[in-house]
Amino acid sequence: MFLKFFNELREAKVPVTLKEYLALMEAMDKQVIDMDVEDFYYLSRAALVKDERNIDKFDKVFGHTFKGLDSLADAVDVQDLPEEWLRKMTEKFLTKEEMDEIEALGGFEKLMETLQERLKEQKERHEGGNKWIGTGGTSPFGANGYNPEGVRIGQEKSRHRRAVKVWDKREFKNYDDSVELGTRNIKVAMKRLRKWARTGAHDELDLDQTIRNTARKGYLDIEMRPEKRNTVSVLLLLDVGGSMDPYVRIMEELFSAARSEIKNLEYYYFHNCPYEGLWKDNRRRMNNRIPTWDVLNKFPSDYKVIIVGDATMSPYEITYAGGSVEHWNEEAGGIWIQRFVERYPNLVWLNPVKEGAWEYTGSIKLIRELIGGHRMFELTLEGLDEAMKELSR
Numbered sequence: 001m002f003l004k005f006f007n008e009l010r011e012a013k014v015p016v017t018l019k020e021y022l023a024l025m026e027a028m029d030k031q032v033i034d035m036d037v038e039d040f041y042y043l044s045r046a047a048l049v050k051d052e053r054n055i056d057k058f059d060k061v062f063g064h065t066f067k068g069l070d071s072l073a074d075a076v077d078v079q080d081l082p083e084e085w086l087r088k089m090t091e092k093f094l095t096k097e098e099m100d101e102i103e104a105l106g107g108f109e110k111l112m113e114t115l116q117e118r119l120k121e122q123k124e125r126h127e128g129g130n131k132w133i134g135t136g137g138t139s140p141f142g143a144n145g146y147n148p149e150g151v152r153i154g155q156e157k158s159r160h161r162r163a164v165k166v167w168d169k170r171e172f173k174n175y176d177d178s179v180e181l182g183t184r185n186i187k188v189a190m191k192r193l194r195k196w197a198r199t200g201a202h203d204e205l206d207l208d209q210t211i212r213n214t215a216r217k218g219y220l221d222i223e224m225r226p227e228k229r230n231t232v233s234v235l236l237l238l239d240v241g242g243s244m245d246p247y248v249r250i251m252e253e254l255f256s257a258a259r260s261e262i263k264n265l266e267y268y269y270f271h272n273c274p275y276e277g278l279w280k281d282n283r284r285r286m287n288n289r290i291p292t293w294d295v296l297n298k299f300p301s302d303y304k305v306i307i308v309g310d311a312t313m314s315p316y317e318i319t320y321a322g323g324s325v326e327h328w329n330e331e332a333g334g335i336w337i338q339r340f341v342e343r344y345p346n347l348v349w350l351n352p353v354k355e356g357a358w359e360y361t362g363s364i365k366l367i368r369e370l371i372g373g374h375r376m377f378e379l380t381l382e383g384l385d386e387a388m389k390e391l392s393r
Contacts, residue, residue, distance in 0.1 A: 002028075005065045009048065012057045016048045023047055037066050052381070186257035186384060202226055234258070235299055235344070236267040237274060239309025240282055247310065247352040250379060254308065254350075266303075268295060272313040273333030274340065275324060292336060296343050304391045305340060305347040308379070311367040312353065318366045337370045347371065348387040352379040 002025065009016045024047040033039040041062060049058050202224040213221035236258055238251060258265055268278035269285065277289035316323035318334045341347055349371055351364070355378040358364045368376050375390065377383040 001065065005044075005061070008061045008065060009058065012061050014048070014054045014057050014061070015050065020048050040066075053385075186254055186261075191261065231264075232262065233264040233299070233303045234262045234266070235295075235303045235305045236265060237278070237305070237307045237309075237340075238267060238269050239272065239307075240269050241271050243310050243312045244352075247379075250352055251308065254379075258306075266299060270309075271326060272309070272324070273317050274307075274336045275327075275329045275333055276331065276336070292339075296339060301343055301345065303344060303346075305344040306350060306387070306391070307340075307347070307371075308350045308352075310353045311349070311351055311364045311376075312361055313363045315362045315366055318363060318370075334366065334370055337367065341371055346391050346393070347375060348390050349376040350379045350384065350387060351376055354378065355383075 006016060006021045024044055027033075027043060027047065028040075033043050044062070045055065045058060049055055204225050204227045206223040206225040209223035209225070210221065213223055236255075238255065240251075244251070255267070258267075268280060268290065269282055270278055271285075274292060276292050278292055278295060279285040279289050281288060314323065314325070317325065318332060318337075320332050321330055322328050323332060349367065351358070353361070353364070358368070358376075364376075377387040377390075
């Protein structure tokens with residue numbers, strides 16, 4: 001069944017490798033989890049799914065493969081199981097009182113054997129009674145009834161919590177490219193910006209080279225190397241206030257994820273459109289601004305620039321001097337945007353406004369023309385992923 005599961009994942013275009021599958025099998029061999037299907041779901045998802053966009057496909061394959069099972073032992077014909085293994089399973093999951101009750105009826109094997117016979121004989125739904133598989137009776141098989149040595153089939157939750165097995169349909173939540181962003185999702189998307197390089201002091205053991213040196217020279221020759229670090233540098237510009245107030249939570253999640261995932265991160269705030277001054281502290285933005293020219297000159301052109309804002313404002317703020325709603329700007333906002341575009345080839349704009357509304361907002365159309373239409377992305381999981389691809393080119 002596990003091999004079938006692996007093959008169906010591949011057929012469903014979930015990028016699962018043989019190495020990941022073997023790692024999962026090793027975890028099962030070491031009994032990292034019990035034989036519970038729900039535990040196996042989370043273990044296999046962690047081992048086999050690398051991109052959250054594939055969770056939907058993974059869930060569909062998982063549901064198809066393990067439909068109706070509560071224990072992985074259910075996937076195997078009871079008659080094919082060695083008696084010794086079956087005994088160990090019952091000892092592991094049942095109390096002494098439950099085992100005594102089952103033994104009084106002929107044992108666990110007898111219980112499962114009888115279930116197989118009933119499944120073959122029964123042709124229709126049954127309610128009440130003490131023999132057939134159904135509901136509301138005292139048969140050992142079914143749901144919403146009572147039998148201390150029963151096998152529960154089709155009931156959402158155990159009423160007496162005495163069933164030997166639970167056979168319920170399991171459904172897991174689908175994921176989608178347009179789901180609401182969360183800090184974890186943003187971190188996953190931002191991993192695309194990683195660019196590893198070994199820089200700095202030689203303070204990490206190079207085990208492979210040490211082994212080669214020792215084998216070649218005949219004595220222990222330790223080789224050290226620099227630690228591998230993410231060398232990508234990011235400049236983050238965040239729009240705050242006014243029309244951005246409804247997106248505060250999303251912006252906080254984005255900012256938190258960026259600071260956690262990107263070690264070399266610089267950030268500044270602006271309102272509506274970048275002008276001649278940016279700031280680091282919104283409480284002191286009126287008297288502690290940093291000249292935008294200083295920012296442009298301080299950070300080299302190999303920085304990745306991410307501008308986040310709804311680009312929703314009066315078109316005059318972009319096209320005219322003095323168009324700002326807060327102060328007299330000597331140069332139009334569009335001029336400063338052009339300077340960022342010319343300075344930083346790797347630049348994107350993340351917009352929390354739904355993409356379908358962009359064509360109906362004049363200021364958004366102007367911003368897209370200034371930065372290049374392909375550089376603005378909607379602030380969704382899919383949009384963020386596409387933005388990271390653009391920055392990684």
